[in-house]
């Protein structure tokens with residue numbers, strides 16, 4: 001997480017340019033880059049990397065210099081064609097396997113009693129494109145790490161259509177994964193950045209030394225860094241992206257998956273301890289010379305209780321309040337009940353989790369259709385800020401999500417051409433201060449953060 005924020009600070013430091021962003025250098029002067037497209041398919045329309053016909057050909061098969069391996073962005077082509085170089089040089093996904101061989105990876109494996117990390121399924125499922133042997137083509141290399149097909153789907157089924165150039169719809173029909181759709185993208189990224197039924201991160205793995213997983217769909221797409229450019233041609237092929245919508249759908253999908261985790265029988269508390277990975281890390285891991293406890297309306301928990309991680313749910317409440325008020329009330333009520341239930345018994349937790357999961361399920365298609373206007377952007381930014389300055393949600397995890405939310409909203413406003421370059425620069429500079437305040441969890445000071453937020457708020461009005 002710390003590294004993501006550092007990467008964002010670097011993006012923020014880039015001066016505002018007159019034209020659009022250079023490929024691989026997302027949104028100069030702006031923390032988040034444009035991604036996505038409008039309509040979203042029904043939840044289960046995207047198949048995971050699983051069917052036996054879904055063969056993964058390996059990064060080498062995409063990296064030819066006439067394909068996606070160009071050194072410079074191609075002028076005559078619809079896509080920049082330098083996607084491979086961006087991935088290989090700047091994207092941590094290309095190092096995801098390599099880290100398993102480094103000291104930190106070795107240490108985690110040793111602490112878990114594994115012979116090594118690079119052969120352990122538990123690690124490979126998230127650190128590589130770990131499809132079964134039968135689905136690996138001749139050029140497939142597990143050492144590619146999180147390669148093109150981890151996100152875009154096994155290429156054998158769609159490569160022919162893709163090379164023939166008939167168009168995006170035909171590629172999708174042939175099996176290319178719809179990464180431009182917020183919901184589909186969220187499902188894909190969260191599978192590794194939060195976990196799913198196949199990929200499981202536990203407090204035991206964290207305790208062994210694994211870094212915490214923090215995620216926000218829009219911000220993480222920008223800092224990957226993005227290897228796509230939103231120009232007119234992109235918009236014609238895939239629709240106009242909306243960073244606010246990507247953020248909103250990403251939050252709803254995150255909350256949904258967290259509820260699924262709470263309902264998973266493997267996470268039922270054993271002995272004294274529930275599965276701590278579902279709880280807020282800093283609720284336990286923060287310096288004891290700084291007493292930070294404060295009463296929160298939204299959790300209604302007494303001091304000294306462990307608290308479920310709810311930073312994304314808090315954002316979803318804000319989003320729902322603006323876009324679907326009837327569901328917002330339900331969400332608010334049941335999230336409070338969920339926190340209280342952790343004091344009672346696990347069956348109460350599960351009852352509440354079902355309701356919240358189903359509410360998120362109702363919200364997802366609505367958010368995927370919602371046209372976020374500039375008024376929405378301003379109102380949402382203000383609501384995110386109020387959330388913090390009211391003192392209700394000022395924990396480190398909440399501050400992280402609020403900060404990434406603001407950068408997504410700003411990116412949306414930029415892409416819609418709603419703020420001029422000078423105003424954008426003022427806002428970005430102020431947002432840089434907010435990012436500084438959430439750089440590291442141990443050094444985090446709520447007061448410094450609120451002060452930085454207030455400076456940012458002052459730049460919001462035109």
Ligand code: HEC
Pocket residue numbers: 001003004092099100104105106108109112117120122123124125126127191192193194195196199200201205210211212213214
């Ligand atoms: C649920 C998916 C998941 C599992 C399981 C998982 N990881 Fe990770 N790992 C991640 C993600 C995502 C990150 C990047 C987190 C971030 O920075 O936001 C990461 C980061 C790391 C890092 C830090 C890399 C860096 O650049 O600093 C190491 C080391 C690591 N993992 C090792 C392991 C090992 C060893 C295992 C097996 C015991 C493992 N991981 C299991 C998803 C996973």
Ligand code: HEC
Pocket residue numbers: 035036059062068078079080083084085087088093146147148149150151152178179180181185221227228229234238
């Ligand atoms: C971590 C997930 C991920 C990985 C890994 C990944 N991509 Fe992407 N890719 C995306 C996302 C997200 C987008 C933006 C949404 C879209 O247009 O589909 C995208 C967009 C693209 C585009 C579309 C550009 C356009 O103008 O339409 C191309 C081409 C592309 N990726 C090629 C590659 C290649 C080649 C690799 C491997 C070297 C790769 N990607 C690896 C997630 C990924």
Ligand code: HEC
Pocket residue numbers: 001002003004007092093095096097099125126127128129146150151185188189190191192193217220221222223224
């Ligand atoms: C197959 C699993 C997998 C998928 C799918 C995946 N990631 Fe990752 N991602 C990882 C791992 C593992 C790392 C850590 C790599 C490392 O640090 O060496 C990582 C790292 C990152 C980082 C760098 C984080 C940091 O601390 O600097 C970003 C940003 C990121 N992913 C964004 C995305 C986005 C956006 C998507 C979806 C479009 C996505 N990822 C899909 C596994 C995955």
Ligand code: HEC
Pocket residue numbers: 203206207208209210211212213276277278279280281282283284285306
């Ligand atoms: C209920 C309190 C609680 C929560 C919530 C919690 N932890 Fe822990 N954590 C502990 C305890 C207890 C230990 C064991 C400490 C020891 O062995 O000295 C521990 C150990 C660790 C360690 C190893 C520390 C060391 O010095 O070796 C790491 C890293 C860690 N936790 C990360 C996390 C992350 C990341 C999260 C959130 C996803 C989290 N923890 C959530 C209580 C918690």
